[in-house]
Amino acid sequence: MxxxxxxxxxxxxxxxxxxxxxxxxxxxxxxxxxxxxxxxxxxxxxxxxxxxxxxxxxxxxxxxxxxxxxxxxxxxxxxxxxxxxxxxxxxxxxxxxxxxxxREEGPKYFISQASSIYESGKAIPMQSAVERRRAQFNLPEIKPPNIEEVQKILNRTKLNKILEKNKEE
Ligand code: SF4
Ligand code: SF4
CATH class of the missing domain: 1.10.1060 (Fumarate Reductase Iron-sulfur Protein; Chain B, domain 2)
Structure with a gap:
């Protein structure tokens, strides 16, 4: 029941x-x-x-x-x-x-994407192939995000603790 x-x-x-x-x-x-x-x-x-x-x-x-x-x-x-x-x-x-x-039941792919945002400030980190293509089209360079600021905000949500916990397993 x-x-x-x-x-x-x-x-x-x-x-x-x-x-x-x-x-x-x-x-x-x-x-x-x-x-x-x-x-x-x-x-x-x-x-x-x-x-x-x-x-x-x-x-x-x-x-x-x-x-x-x-x-x-x-x-x-x-x-x-x-x-x-x-x-x-x-x-x-x-x-x-x-x-x-x-409850630690979140899917692995969500955890790894959250980890990428925490570490690089982006869900999908910039790749050199994309950078080259942007240069070919005369598009401006993309400035890297301020990781420290990103992490400061995410730490307020306790994402760092969740990621640490998932790394331990
Ligand atoms: S749309 Fe979905 S949530 Fe809204 S009343 Fe109908 S069944 Fe319920
Ligand atoms: S938000 Fe979109 S994907 Fe999610 S339950 Fe509603 S309709 Fe479906």
Missing amino acids: VSIDYELKKIVMDAHINETLKYCYQCNRCTDNCPVSDIVPERYDPRSLILSSFLGFKSIIFGVEDTFNLWGCTICDTCDEVCPQNIELTEIFTALKNMSIK
Whole structure:
């Protein structure tokens, strides 16, 4: 039997920052318009994710084999736009992803991209081939970011601690 986790329900309610709290009535419009669900419906379904979130069904969301059930969302915001109840699904999914990271269930590719941003200030570090091509087109040189400043900001989010923890494993 699936149990209700009241702490999860509170986190979800707190993330649902609309002025008027409205409930999902499972119309399925979010899933019908989700580009990820369109391609892999058996692996990603925002409607059922939002249902499990509001009900506090933690064991359905976390600790599962395929974390794509949560991390499949690309935050394109389509569901937010089409939801007739104005539920901010992506705010809720972000709160869930943060919980997933705390539980050390974040996908490796997200951790490695976060690591790249922390170390180089860019999600995709500049490559010499790109630099050469820019020069060919007389495009200006791209100035390197101030890594110290970037890290100072990211340290406030405790990203450094999360990355250290993931390196230890
Ligand atoms: S579109 Fe909104 S109301 Fe409809 S199922 Fe999705 S979250 Fe629920
Ligand atoms: S924000 Fe996520 S859940 Fe919503 S439509 Fe886009 S990919 Fe689907």
